[in-house]
Amino acid sequence: MSKRTFQGGIHPYEGKELTEDKEIRPLLPKSDLVYPLSQHIGAPATPVVKKGDSVLVGQLIAQAGGFVSANIHSSVSGTVKCIEPRMTSNGVKVNSIVIENDGEYREVDAAPVLDDHKLTKEVIRQKVKDAGIVGMGGAGFPTHVKLTPQNDDEIDYVIVNCAECEPYITSDYRRMIEEPEKLVEGLKIVLKLFPNAQGILAVENNKPKAVKVLKELVESEERIVVQSLKTKYPQGAERQLIYVTTGRKIDSSMLPAHVGCVVNNVDTIVNIYRAIREGKPLTERVVTVTGDAVKEPGNFLVKLGTNCEELIEAAGGFVCEPEKVIAGGPMMGKAMSDIHVPSTKGLSALLSFKVDEVAKCEPSNCIRCGRCITVCPGRVVPSVLAKLAEQGNEEAFLANNGMECCECGCCSYVCPAKRPLTQVIAGTRKQILANKKK
């Protein structure tokens, strides 16, 4: 168990008991599948199919639009119905490929599985890129970019983010319990890229079962260790995770590679395994469908592009009309105005609440209690930043290290005056970043 922990952080209600014992169930879509061309960070993908084309499972339907971009593959067999803007869970319309499912799931021939000695670094990277794998914790950063630092020899640690610190979500946990071999094998493949690196499986200690299973599995692995971390949100935030596992610190201007680290999510590593060992691209992911508004919360292996409404149906439908449905966890997930949107590579959970408790919160004056300062893992002063943000004082906002905020939401969570601190700060950060790009 790592003795180190980061400063700040909170312990919100975990809600994981709803789904942690629910096995991953495959879910086959009934209606049309929708693939937004932009479901990753970077340039949108370019379609390589057109209306009327028939496609197979695993067939490339859109190609990466640049180095920082990702391929998209069909998760079903059927016909391309159209390519048009469709609503996504972010609340914006994105150009998407729509495929009519023929229900037969005819697959393309799997890419040949190479012998170990033929697996050179170049081949591994190419295969990861071809498979369209992106960071599946939610950010959606193309994984092949992450795996291509300036100097492979300078990477000391490959950290697998098994923290899953977001309340309610258990998709990574179920993967760890049900397919731990795939996770460890995937990590071993990544370690081939970095000859000097040690692999760290960083699990929070509120998942003792996962810790046990993984520890047993890596007992004979010289280059892999399991670290059990003191449970606290936001453990899985990249900067905090690197610090807790290695003692190294980065700020907003640095990348993990600057301190010799590469950080990847559980499902990302599992999909690297699938791409290399099974020759299959990224076409499905585990999604936790949970919350007090669904009848039978559970974990589902979802074909990407499946309409979220079908996920809710798979979980027994709603108990009553929910006030809020969130794509992701309660801390950093995005509230959806409508559930008729496709599931994407970054969707780890669909969380439905009967009651939207935030809507009932009436912000009042800041009483200067200092709670936001205590919990901020970025060690900034949210109360001051929020004030400067409200005043539109970007200069002072920057001087007070406003860009070091990681928008984890801890300050808003603890604020007794119910001030929307994270929201205000995040808004100004976005503004500043947008101005920089101009």
Added chain:
Amino acid sequence: MTGLLNVSASPHVRDKKTTTSIMGDVIIALLPATIVGIYNFKLDALIIILLCIATCVLTEGLFQKIAKRKYTMTDLSAVVTGLLLALNLPSTVPFYIPILGSVFAILVVKQLFGGIGQNFMNPALAARCFLVISFTGKMTDFTYDAVSGPTPLALLKSGESVDLMDMFLGTTAGTIGETSALALLLGGVYLLVRGIISYRIPFFYIATVAVYAAIYSATSLGGFSLEYVAGHLLGGGLMIGAIFMATDYVTSPATPKGQIVFGIFLGLLTATFRIFGGSAEGVSYAIILGNLLVPMIEKFTMPKPFGPSKKDKAKKETKEKNEIMPNTVKLFLITLVSGALLGLVYAVTKDPIAEQNEKKQQEAYMSVFETADSFEELEGFDSEEAGKILEDGGFNGSDISGIVIALDSNKEALGYVVTVVSHEGYGGDIEFSVGISANGTVNGIEFLSIEETAGLGMNATKDEFKSQFTGKQVTAFVSTKSGAKAENEIDALTGATITTDAVTGSVNAAIYYCDYLEGGAGNE
């Protein structure tokens, strides 16, 4: 599914604590002290508490109605202010005082600065200071068990002993809520457990006062005294101040390091005010002054953002920093060092000051007994016993602080030099030496300390007044305003009859005491 779902920025969950629940917790934490207060001071206390709370809440509501602002009476912050103010008042104050104080606290200190979260001074304390300055007599009239008496802290300052158990339990004189350290500590523990306050401000505040008092007692009161230190911790408003007033969110630093600095600063101020100031108490003023420094303290104690330090960043490699000394330890050491320095200054200046005093004393002896060659301490002299003898002789306003035998060159006794203290001076105690020959003739008087009114009572130090006593052999002097005629009559100083009578009375006491020593009239 009909219509659209709620959309808002993350996070989508919130902690249960609200401003109102925090204020509620503070009220719960104050209950033990409130109950002890009502038990000690009965109905008076209850009425004052209710008056304060009602006035605070009403003032807030009325102001907000007139100013057309949002009502905040239900957030309980006005109730906390009212309760705190009440607990800081003596139970004997007339009822207009709590009302006036409450209006001042809410209207002037809180609402005029923008309401909750915007005031820069603790409203209850500012109101208390306002009342103490305006109604000093009424605000410092303390009773216990319906008997008026000094607070333990006042006793401590005048060098008397205090009952620590009474102070701990609260069965002693003081304001309604400050007397019971036990009840206040209980409340403090509750606040800590509930996560309402951090230990930082109360701990560093109280610890600083303890260290300060310990050093002061060790260097200046003839040896370290646990009773003295404990008295400072349990007495006065330190507990209620450190636990409830200094931790007021709005008027204390929100930064963790700032809270430590704040606590130490309050400790230094409080101990200085208490030990060297005119009043026995100093907590209120210390906190109010501290409140003013909060923005500055916060500015210098902002946390460093997470990430590598600039040096590490330059190296592009971060190594774990080995913090040899946590900041808390550093700050605590600073307190210790400053306390030690204070003690050192005292220790260095102690001997020269004593020497100076000794020289002044010898000079005084010579001036009141010119024929003497040397002086020798009277063996077996006991100031308390002498006081009793004087009391028996009817001299209530004087004490004898010292007596020496005047010797001639052959070491033969010529008489005494008696140093007397009159408690009946206009501006405080007057201390002076009187030279008295063996036959009772007064050889002269000389003042050691006198703080009478300049131009009136201070004229006592002039030769024309002092010489009236010289060379006279009487049993008692009397003052007169109509021109001294008889041997034992002394011309009163113009406009300073009290001073004249004080000096005359003490000269008579000295004569009486010498006579007693010689086995004279008093023994007949």
